[in-house]
Amino acid sequence: MTELSLDEHWMPFTANRDFKAAPRLLTQASGVTYTDIDGQQVLDGCAGMFCCNAGHGRREIADAVAKQILDLDYISNYQIASPPAFLLAERLARMMPAGMDRIFFTNSGSEGVDTALKAALAYYDAKGETRRRRFVARERSFHGGNIAGTTLGGLVNNRRVFGAEMPGVVHMRHTLLEENRFARGRPQAGAELAEDLQRIAETYGGETIAACIVEPVAGSTGVLVPPEGYLERLREICDANGILLIYDEVITGFGRLGTAFGAQAFGVAPDIMVTAKALTNGTVPMGAVAVRRGIHDAVMDAAPDGRIEFSHGYTYSGHPVAAAAALATLDIYDNEGLFERAANLSPSFLDMVFSLEGLPAVADVRGIGMLGAFELQPGKGPEVMKALFAAGLHVKFTGDAGILAPALTMTIEDMARMGDILRDVLDKA
Numbered sequence: 237m238t239e240l241s242l243d244e245h246w247m248p249f250t251a252n253r254d255f256k257a258a259p260r261l262l263t264q265a266s267g268v269t270y271t272d273i274d275g276q277q278v279l280d281g282c283a284g285m286f287c288c289n290a291g292h293g294r295r296e297i298a299d300a301v302a303k304q305i306l307d308l309d310y311i312s313n314y315q316i317a318s319p320p321a322f323l324l325a326e327r328l329a330r331m332m333p334a335g336m337d338r339i340f341f342t343n344s345g346s347e348g349v350d351t352a353l354k355a356a357l358a359y360y361d362a363k364g365e366t367r368r369r370r371f372v373a374r375e376r377s378f379h380g381g382n383i384a385g386t387t388l389g390g391l392v393n394n395r396r397v398f399g400a401e402m403p404g405v406v407h408m409r410h411t412l413l414e415e416n417r418f419a420r421g422r423p424q425a426g427a428e429l430a431e432d433l434q435r436i437a438e439t440y441g442g443e444t445i446a447a448c449i450v451e452p453v454a455g456s457t458g459v460l461v462p463p464e465g466y467l468e469r470l471r472e473i474c475d476a477n478g479i480l481l482i483y484d485e486v487i488t489g490f491g492r493l494g495t496a497f498g499a500q501a502f503g504v505a506p507d508i509m510v511t512a513k514a515l516t517n518g519t520v521p522m523g524a525v526a527v528r529r530g531i532h533d534a535v536m537d538a539a540p541d542g543r544i545e546f547s548h549g550y551t552y553s554g555h556p557v558a559a560a561a562a563l564a565t566l567d568i569y570d571n572e573g574l575f576e577r578a579a580n581l582s583p584s585f586l587d588m589v590f591s592l593e594g595l596p597a598v599a600d601v602r603g604i605g606m607l608g609a610f611e612l613q614p615g616k617g618p619e620v621m622k623a624l625f626a627a628g629l630h631v632k633f634t635g636d637a638g639i640l641a642p643a644l645t646m647t648i649e650d651m652a653r654m655g656d657i658l659r660d661v662l663d664k665a
């Protein structure tokens with residue numbers, strides 16, 4: 237492997253020069269463990285990147301993918317189709333909150349976000365409410381790397397050099413409050429931050445806003461759990477102003493919070509939901525966007541007979557191989573009861589995450605379900621990330637926030653090992 241050239245691959249969201257000076261190269265993964273190029277085992281503390289909820293190296297998915305490639309490797313889904321995408325849509329529709337049973341496929345979360353916005357615009361166009369062109373998002377959110385997601389997103393480093401932004405996007409404040417530091421689960425304070433949406437509706441005219449998009453738990457920024465009552469109030473304000481509520485559940489979907497989706501965990505349903513990542517256990521890129529049937533039907537009914545109703549899609553929308561991977565993944569989630577397992581594991585997981593409270597390097601700890609974060613004192617993130625990896629634990633970092641989201645298959649023993657490595661490394665940070 238010494239001949240491996242690292243120059244040509246311009247890596248995404250990576251400190252390329254730093255990485256290439258001391259690469260962390262992994263060659264194998266099984267269960268909750270990666271093996272690096274030198275044979276060192278590295279515990280996967282974040283299910284790849286919130287993708288591999290059933291653990292790595294699942295034979296059932298590999299077999300389903302291999303079979304599908306040999307049966308029918310590709311079909312466009314433009315005016316022709318094959319069963320896997322329909323089977324998957326039907327299956328997902330059953331997992332969604334009631335009424336959200338029309339599913340559009342994408343290749344990623346970023347494309348799912350674009351799709352959700354276009355579905356909202358198409359809906360209001362169909363209803364003749366063509367002034368609804370604005371979108372409301374939230375500070376510290378992450379909605380992917382496309383221009384729409386970059387504009388909606390609220391992480392300044394992801395947007396500051398990109399002048400090209402979508403017009404008509406307004407941001408609510410984020411929900412991280414000083415008094416909620418070290419809150420486990422839903423913080424008590426902060427429901428009133430949802431009133432930002434009402435103020436925006438009053439400032440811009442509620443009738444000019446198509447949708448409000450939020451991550452139920454803001455993930456990439458370092459796990460901001462919604463305060464008690466916050467999502468409930470957003471829902472009310474959306475309803476009062478005819479604004480669609482979009483949940484970006486790219487991280488919170490597929491058992492991460494101990495239920496199928498965050499919508500069920502918090503008991504507040506959106507109108508449109510974006511999913512990706514763990515849909516296929518990370519094996520094949522795929523996203524799925526669920527919309528309320530009324531939204532779908534309005535768009536259908538507005539188009540003349542025989543015409544394309546929603547002029548949107550991707551070459552790989554509903555790709556049969558991705559759909560086969562997703563169906564096999566959902567079988568594993570069901571057969572192994574992984575969403576319930578996540579609910580049962582959550583208290584031990586959160587005990588482990590909150591055991592970091594009190595270490596001098598740790599400024600905050602947050603978490604819910606099987607999703608947790610520790611915020612380090614400013615500037616410590618990059619070095620701690622490398623030190624953790626060297627000690628045998630992979631953690632996803634955004635700035636100084638380390639994010640923990642192990643596979644839902646992780647054992648108590650592996651979780652304890654994760655805690656040991658974390659406390660040991662953070663103690664020296």
Ligand SMILES: Cc1ncc(COP(=O)(O)O)c(C=O)c1O
Nearest residue numbers: 344345346378379380484486487
């Ligand atoms: C909440 C959220 N939305 C969207 C995305 C973008 O997904 P993708 O990288 O698959 O385009 C991510 C990725 O981490 C995400 O966390």
